[in-house]
Amino acid sequence: MAEAEARTESVRTVVVAGAANLxxxxxxxxxxxxxGSAAMLSxxxxxxxDTTTEVLLYLALRRGARPADTRHPFGYGKESYVWAFLAALFTFVAGAGFAITHGVTTIIMHEHTGxxxxxxxxLAVSFVIESVSLTRAVRQVRRESRRWRASPRRYLRLTADTTVKAVFLEDSAALIGLLIAGAGLGLSHLTGDELYDGIASILIGVLLLTVATILARSNVSLLVGRAxxxxxxxxxxxxxxxxxTVDRVDTLMTMLLGxxxxLVAAKVDFHDDATGADIEAAADEAERRLTDRYPEIGYVFLDPTRSMPGAGGRRARRTQDEGDRPADQEAGAGGQS
Structure with a gap:
């Protein structure tokens, strides 16, 4: 799937999810x-x-897709992570905060109308509608995971497309929340005790808190500049x-700009007898090879460097030891490894 097609598919997924949630x-x-059910109000x-989140994710897709200009030569891709981070914060504050607070209040003093x-x-109709929205998100996740030759689970864990990740997690959380609400209502209905309705509301809040935390951490990592x-x-x-004409790649650094x-930048040791024309041709060939393999690569910078004693045959240096990298830093093009 081409980059423009992938972005259009993400927009459709977000719009469908937003309409369903509204x-x-x-x-x-x-x-x-x-x-008067606390679980239903939660x-x-x-x-x-979720509806507000979809609006913010739509903004993320639109504003992040703006072309590069003189003030932002690498484009606006990282702005999409700003809006996605704000969406996660809104879920944290508005959704989780209300659900937990209202659940506690219900346990202490609320009387159900019956x-x-x-x-x-x-709940039944909502479950059907949320299932339709989730099905669309799942189809997109499967297509993208096949494109990156990764399992759907790994794609979701490491993808740089946080809009797809957000829709999938929110729709999944919505279905789980509906089941929790149904269980709380049912138990309160059978026993006449509002404790279960309040507990269901609190559990829904905890569920939202978990989703918001996952999405916030992912977006912060991408904003900082993930490889x-x-x-x-x-x-x-x-x-x-x-x-x-290349002897060795001394240092290789990458960054997800959106x-x-x-972005790909590398210090490259060329053959000692390589001319300026040879190096220029190699740089053009490098860009062609990399963009053919990964169309998402928008920038390739090669810095010719001299040989280092005892460096023959070793792999490119990283900015820190691989063994020291946190798991969430092992993301990449489309997030997969």
Whole structure:
């Protein structure tokens, strides 16, 4: 899938999820007000948070796709992570905060109105709608994971496309939240004890808190400047080392400038008899090879460097030892390794 097609697919996924969440939020709110259920009102807050998140993710996709200019020569890809981070914060504050607080209040003093039927109907319809939205997100995850030759689970863990990751996690959390709300309502209905409804509300808040934390950490890592995966790093290194006039790749550094934009910079030791024309040709060939293999690579910078004593045959240096890198730093082009 071409870069433009992948971005369009992400926009469609976000729009579908946003429309579904908006409709569900209204239905849950009405049912929550009629029944007085803490779990239903928490689910309404959950859907409102998800709807706002989709709006912010849409902004992330649109603003991050703007072309480079003189003030931002590497483009606006990292701005998408800013908006995605704000979306995670909103889920943390508005969704999780309301659900946990309202659940505690319900356990302490709330009395249920006893109107359960509306809540059950809304939960059932919401489950169907959320399943449709999640199915679309799953299809995109599977397509992208095949493109990067990674398992869907690994793709989700390491992908640099945080909009797809956010939609998948939020829709998954929405389905789990609906099951929790249904269980809490059912137990309160059977026992007449509102404790279960309050506990369900708190569990929904904890679920939202977990999703928000995962997304916030992922976006912070990308904002700081994350490298490509170890697998992609090795393949880039092999391509550079395989150039006819190259003796060795001394240092290789990469950075994800956006969900579909990668920078490659390397110190390269060319043959001693290589002319300026040979080095220019090698640089052009390097860019052609790398962009053919990974169309997301937008910038390739090669810095000719002299041989270092005792350095023959060793691999390119990293900025820190591989064994010291945290697991979440092993992400790369599309996040996969």
């Amino acid at each position: 409709a569900i939020a209204v239905a849950k709110l009405v049912a929550g007000l009629i029944s 689910e309404a807050a959950h859907s409102v948070a 109107a359960y039927l509306a809540s059950y109907l809304v 490509v995966s170890e697998r992609v790093h090795r393949e880039i290194e092999r391509e550079l080392a395989g150039l006819p 969900p579909e934009d990668i």
